[in-house]
Amino acid sequence: MGGHLNINHLMFLGQGALWTIGLSVIALIGGGIVGFAIALARISPLKSVRIASAVYVQLIQGTPLLVILFLGYFGLAAIGLKVSSLTAAGASLTLYVAAYLGEIWRGCIQSVPKPQWEAAEGLALSRIQRMMKVILPQAIRIATPPTVGFMVQIVKNTSLASVVGFVELMRSGQIVNNSLFEPFAIYAIIAVTYFAMCYPLSLFSQKLERRMGRGRSNLAPA
Amino acid sequence: MSLQLDFPAVLERWPHFLAGAALTLELAAFSTVCGAVLGTLAAVGRGAHNSLIAGACKIYVEAIRNTPLLVQIFLVYFGLASLGLKFSAFTVAVAALTINVGAYTAEIMRAGFEAIPRGQIEAAEGLALSRLQIYWHIILLPAIERVYPALTSQFVLLMLASSVCSQISAEELTAVANYIQSDTYRAFETYIIVAVLYIILSLVMRAGFWGLGLVLFPRRRRLGTPL
Numbered sequence: 294m295g296g297h298l299n300i301n302h303l304m305f306l307g308q309g310a311l312w313t314i315g316l317s318v319i320a321l322i323g324g325g326i327v328g329f330a331i332a333l334a335r336i337s338p339l340k341s342v343r344i345a346s347a348v349y350v351q352l353i354q355g356t357p358l359l360v361i362l363f364l365g366y367f368g369l370a371a372i373g374l375k376v377s378s379l380t381a382a383g384a385s386l387t388l389y390v391a392a393y394l395g396e397i398w399r400g401c402i403q404s405v406p407k408p409q410w411e412a413a414e415g416l417a418l419s420r421i422q423r424m425m426k427v428i429l430p431q432a433i434r435i436a437t438p439p440t441v442g443f444m445v446q447i448v449k450n451t452s453l454a455s456v457v458g459f460v461e462l463m464r465s466g467q468i469v470n471n472s473l474f475e476p477f478a479i480y481a482i483i484a485v486t487y488f489a490m491c492y493p494l495s496l497f498s499q500k501l502e503r504r505m506g507r508g509r510s511n512l513a514p515a
Numbered sequence: 516m517s518l519q520l521d522f523p524a525v526l527e528r529w530p531h532f533l534a535g536a537a538l539t540l541e542l543a544a545f546s547t548v549c550g551a552v553l554g555t556l557a558a559v560g561r562g563a564h565n566s567l568i569a570g571a572c573k574i575y576v577e578a579i580r581n582t583p584l585l586v587q588i589f590l591v592y593f594g595l596a597s598l599g600l601k602f603s604a605f606t607v608a609v610a611a612l613t614i615n616v617g618a619y620t621a622e623i624m625r626a627g628f629e630a631i632p633r634g635q636i637e638a639a640e641g642l643a644l645s646r647l648q649i650y651w652h653i654i655l656l657p658a659i660e661r662v663y664p665a666l667t668s669q670f671v672l673l674m675l676a677s678s679v680c681s682q683i684s685a686e687e688l689t690a691v692a693n694y695i696q697s698d699t700y701r702a703f704e705t706y707i708i709v710a711v712l713y714i715i716l717s718l719v720m721r722a723g724f725w726g727l728g729l730v731l732f733p734r735r736r737r738l739g740t741p742l
Contacts, residue, residue: 487582
């Protein structure tokens, strides 16, 4: 019982919130790079690559993030690597985000209309040219709204990094609570802070989706 | 770099792992059923003419979908406690998971409702079906049929998310793992086993929902739409 919530506590929570954003950015960039590779591997002409990437996605999507975090945390230690909780959390979130973004982006790449693929082939573009110059520019447009929507999931999921001792918003809330013991008030503040981070992203994603919907209906063949 | 894995030392605790997996399934089952009902009600509420009800449902859905489950669980846990109500960790976990999945279900169901062609409802009115009959036969059942795949993957995600309940000491699979690893000092092996168990659970759930879909929606099966 250490008195009342004061400015120092709020500063500490604010610092935690910054780490939540930092970890989200790490997870988004890391997961984005690996996820892009997964998306391409899922539609690879090589069957073995397709199967391997599909197995990866199934394994990650069938395991809770909490368990993946523990595996990353204890697994890296088990092979003799001394890692900080930031590294463990960043690596685990990267693997997790990659599986989901990979699947989202595969869907977006495959939803580029078939005639575009055929036309590119008809123009004798190589596989790489076809991807880079024809398919991906269109796929990125389709992929933007769901990707922004998934960023909400990333921000929320970083809260689980608290269990491996990484001091982000959730963990800093728990630490403040340990000295004040006003759990309901403190977790309410934490919840509002998460909401303030996530809701703008949700709204932005919805707005992009609506704009896309308009654009697509204009493009639709008569 | 020396990696020595000793699975037998951990695997001899298999009764605990099984009990944890059973409790995880139980948690998922209870909150799936309650959450489906709550979510459907919230989806109906969002379309209500009364703007107070519609607004309340919108706030519920947005508040839940934009905050982490871990925070929600703690809020329910300590919120009930500060009201002087004492419940078991299991009850609190079911309540928090229900509130959580209800919001996601509401969004999915709303998409299903919006996909019902207006003409079908008008046709039903023309056939003098009662409001209740229209809601049940023309709106609700076809909407569920349409969004069934999205619903079921949400429920599998819920089962996985229930691992977070270990943080309020509900004795489900992840909590069992935390306990066993602190007892055996074999953390990596323990979590590998638990990961495999979760993968099996999610495969079992998906197969179960697929089978249920075949029974519930014979029309969909005839049309050859993937479930």
